[in-house]
Amino acid sequence: MSHPNTLPPDPADRAELIATLTAALAGCRLLTDAEDTTPYECDGLSAYRRVPLAVALPETEDEVRHILKTCHALRVPVVPRGAGTGLSGGAMPIENGLVLSLARFKHILKVDPVARTATVQPGVRNLAISDAAAPYGLYYAPDPSSQIACTIGGNVAENSGGVHCLKYGLTVNNVLKVRAITMDGEPVEFGSLAPDAPGLDLLGVFIGSEGMFAVVTEVVVRLVPKPQTAQVIMASFDDVARGGDAVAAIIAAGIIPAGLEMMDRACARAVEEFVHAGYDTDAAAILLCESDGTPEEVAEEIARMSAVLEASGATRIRVSQSEAERLKFWSGRKNAFPAAGRLAPDYYCMDGTIPRRHIGTLLTRIAEMEREYRLRCINVFHAGDGNMHPLILFNGNDADEWRRAELFGADILETCVELGGTVTGEHGVGVEKINSMCVQFSPEERDAFFAVKHAFDPSGLLNHDKAIPTRARCAEYGKLHVHHGRLPHPELPRF
């Protein structure tokens, strides 16, 4: 296998390559002018950018095949792209690479209310699937906060989650079948509408492969009945660790809440100022705990949850008394990111996951890091599954602030690994967390990942140099490695 990086022509040959591609892809929508391709230079993580060689906007599967075959023959790397809401640089262009946008694949092909499935093109927005299923009392369960914008193709690539995934599962638990085109232009199908497709669970490993195995052209998702009703409890705690213990107590009491979210005081204050939802801004931590199901089930579960929260030392408990109030309670959580945007010009969202019992420890460590890196960090997280979203506040126009934010972020992630967790729970590794992968996985494990990638994409051209770091990269990172917030040469001024 020749390494793709060495193969595309150097920038001097860029114009020639564009000319060749344009000729070969005559009839396909291809953007090549910088003014057209610049909007594709980054995804939701805008700190990392690169202008692509060209952007293709195919409309049919045949066009996708033709584009991939052409790029394969010319050894041009390809980056698939959905809505570009990814938060790890997964859809960021590759040097001299083509961006393959699936934005025009936006048709819902079929909703089968009896089999409870929807067959959709990859550019369909997550929420559009639930909208199409709503007339049948069904919905698509995984609900990333970005669901009005992000596409199912992106969700499959990232194995996206949402606030309800402790109870309803992630993308991998709710997708039955994927049709995709491999880098050499051949169609493949993973999974089945029947349980347990024969052979190894290729669908299972495909989901979450960050657009590196094949380009998704069709997805069949499972639809589930919409719960009849839902209620949420908003509980205050005067101590973050006590809030963390309450989370554990709820689970230990045999309850799987539909949603279990927590935020710290700094975050609660920021969102309260933004949405005025009546958040208790004196509390050290706020817990949102939701129950859904039949009215009888919800009543029983809410009573049980309230009792546990009270016994766990909640200082204030409020139960939503109407759908309007439930949505109001949630509005703060749902607007945590934009609220952070009001506190500082930029924020950097982390995504580590840890065993729930360490929530308090991690928050304490993050507070120490705030002093260490001289940046503020507010915390909001999927407490039910230990998936933390610390938001580091910084000013992107200040190069040193961004540099410190990056170090702060890496420090948080590596602390997550140290606490028995992982560097990413739902946003993917992409280009962003690639160095932290050196800390979480051994060289042999990383070699195994490369071998798995090679099984699906022997050319290595599809979205390469993301997600899995090479041994050389890790060796390099090891030299610079920042451990526990201690920068190398702490004696030197860092300005």
Next chain:
Amino acid sequence: MTDTLDAFRDAILQASQDKTPLCLQGGGSKRWYGETPQGEPLDTRAYRGVVAYDPAELVITARCGTPLAEIEATLAEQNQMLAFEPPHFGPDATFGGMVAAGLSGPRRAGAGALRDFILGARLMDGRGQTLSFGGQVMKNVAGYDVARLLAGSLGTLGLILEASLKVLPRPFAEATLRFEMDEATALATLNAWAGQPLPVSANVWHDGVLHLRLSGATAAVAAARDKLGGEKLDDAEAHSFWRALREQAAPFFAARAPEESLWRLALPSSAAPVALPGAQLIEWGGGQRWWRSDADAATVRGLAEAAGGHATLFRGQDRAAGVFTPLPAPLMAIHRKLKAAFDPAGVFNPGRLYAGL
């Protein structure tokens, strides 16, 4: 335990060097499942024990040789369970064998399959290396999801040393209801119920009778009972009924004649009734249809494929046509490369899943 790991490594390196196959084996309870085992047995049972279990984390991590019965007893003490209700098929079933076989029982209809609950695994590959994938947390997208690939791999990729599974609390209440209805009505009814917010955790239809298990909050189970009607089974009876179904000890399975095979047809739940000679039992809302039949493999597979699914020769003598539905060429090519990646000398359970793997 390091001695045991060293012994595993020595055996694997020796086998890889000699290119002689190894037959990974726990309790041997599922020896009959899949293609005929080949090679020198490598017994996993010395590597046993629960490594970590904190009920509040909803995760159990255990070594492969741990008896499945022990795992389930440990969970039951904390009022938790493996929600996919794995069949044991014998008292000696091990945790590793359960993951490798990837089989789920009746509760899959409501809770998901084994593959939905695997969070992480530690593998010893054909080079004797210990590799960890996934982890012990609920959400983890760092690196490809190799742990999930191991669920149902039948030991073809390597020795699963350890696995972490998500566990769930036992339901507060359960009730089993009995209805009389024909096959077509049962399929239509089950699909319709699955589209409504009902706490259905298992169902089975056979010979004009549908059994339905409800699980969940006490009030939810009571409300569903009122809504659905049917005749309630006594709790002890219900318990042994589902246990027998899970273990294929129910009369339907016991009555298989020597010339009959047991076929597992996995179909889209809404697929119309299929007709074969013999007798049928339907689970998972129509998704799993067991046939006791003397029909030939081509007929069974043809029907399953026409209905949008696939067929496995679960138990039976003549395996000439292969136990599992053959794969399309592009998928087989990926399988071969994955096999070569983890087991370059081809020593782990060769041929157990497919010839040449």
